[in-house]
Amino acid sequence: MNSQELWQRYQDWLYYHDGLELYLDISRMQFDTVLVDKLETSFDRAFKDVEALEKGAIANPDENRMVGHYWLRDPDRAPNTTIKKEILETIKQIQDFTQKVHAGDIRPPQATQFTDVLSIGIGGSALGPQFVSEALAPDSPPMTLHFIDNTDPAGIDRVLSRIGDRLSSTLVLVTSKSGGTPETRNGMLEVRHAFEQRGMNFSHHAVAITMPHSQMDRFAEAEQWLARFPMFDWVGGRTSELSAVGLLPAALQGIDIQAMLAGAREMDAATRIPDLKRNPSALLALCWYSAGNGKGEKDMVILPYKDSLLLFSRYLQQLVMESLGKEKDLDGNAVYQGIAVYGNKGSTDQHAYVQQLREGVPNFFATFIEVLRDRQGTAFELEPGITSGDYLSGLLQGTQQALYENHRDSITITIPQVNPRTVGALVALYERAVSLYASLVHINAYHQPGVEAGKKAAASILELQKQVMQVIRASEQPLALTTLAEKMGTPDQVEAVYKIVRHLEANDRGVALQGDRTQPANLMVKRC
Secondary structure, eight states: OOHHHHHHHHHHHOEEETTTTEEEEOTTSOOOHHHHHHTHHHHHHHHHHHHHHHTTOEEETTTTEEOOGGGGGOGGGSSSHHHHHHHHHHHHHHHHHHHHHHHTSSOOTTSSSOOEEEEEOOTHHHHHHHHHHHHHOOSSOSSEEEEEOSOOHHHHHHHHHHHGGGGGGEEEEEEOSSSOOHHHHHHHHHHHHHHHHTTOOGGGTEEEEEOTTSHHHHHHHHTTOSEEEEOOTTSOGGGOTTSHHHHHHHHHTTOOHHHHHHHHHHHHHHHTOSOGGGOHHHHHHHHHHHHHTTTTOSEEEEEESSGGGTTHHHHHHHHHHHHHOEEEOTTSOEEEEOOOEEEOOTTGGGGTTHHHHHHSOOOEEEEEEEESOOOSSOOOEEETTEEHHHHHHHHHHHHHHHHHHTTOOEEEEEESOOSHHHHHHHHHHHHHHHHHHHHHTTOOTTOOHHHHHHHHHHHHHHHHHHHHHHHHHHOSSOEEHHHHHHHTTOGGGHHHHHHHHHHHHHTTSSEEEESOTTOGGGOEEEEO
């Protein structure tokens, strides 16, 4: 395609949202009108599917629940007045609580004001708030936000060490739908222990974000935590950023949560239009389908050319991969759907993996995120008429062109600047794109049996560990691994037993291995 033809294709397929000043350029994707015509009926169905979703259809049959994250930013669309009231009351509760914390009306016993926020959560309870914090937190926020988003003891210690003496003025947010998520529970217990070691009452610093009447809600109420904010059964973790999960930590950092909600609401209105060329989320879904042949055959590489959007790819990893990574379709057929997502930022990528993107395995399509506004304040010229922002823009356009010249697909999303409104719009844009694409490939985007399978497997290993310790403690003599497994009644679990013992030994937990480490089957286990 020559430059004139490409320019015409750009104009033919360019989407522009006047209110958000958002551009979507899909001209560098290699779809044709044949595919568009072929998918017309599928898109009609997809638009109807998402419309039904918004009206309250049961979208998660595993849990018999609705999926209503769209209502969070437009409560008038909620299917009943009870849900509408819950949404509005939660937003007011967030704003009132934040105002009192910032004013010092709600404060810790040993300080005049809370200075820090420690957010404990995992998956959607961490990725969205982390992305928003990196993108929007002011340089001097009213409170500094920290995250414990794993059950890694060294990672927990590192976060607590960085907080240091400010633990006495730290507000702790514990986010878990049920309270049974092991990583979140572990983080809460570790932090609670840290407070107790310093003679402080954890309850005077703790806030729960959880389902009403959940295990955590009852625990927080019994221990008289500072506050409890609701999570709703109709909001999944990966779509929870605009619920209390994301809005409370954002508000505490001084981020305008009403502007985030407004941006998402405006994008929702745009992506609700049942017309492919006038619907940016539908255009994204078309590109994803085209690039991967409707089977996820190519990865999605996210390249934001703005430092503050560094974590956008991590946020999208969960949103896209947990939603679309499914073994079976809606009819129960094995289809193994999904789109792998990874990314870093521009122009760092020019010095990292763009070499492979241009000349290596063509197993991807790229999405550039362009931000028109370079910086706040006066631009500094590196040389006459050229700024750092000009270089960044040139590198983006140059990389886009280099990929196109070698037949590599790319999408470009352009926003005027990174602010709460545009970030809310990006969240909504991709949430709807996921819904529409899932309908196109006939899968359920709103259940995740694979995640639950992993949790169950982890629990079984911990139960096995308890048995390992019981047998070792009861034995006076060293045991061969096979003998240990047989005494436990699990002779087929020798490898798992070996790895459990190895981990316990490394952490001085009263067991040791003897023998040649290169021959695990011949090792002996003894208590010590």
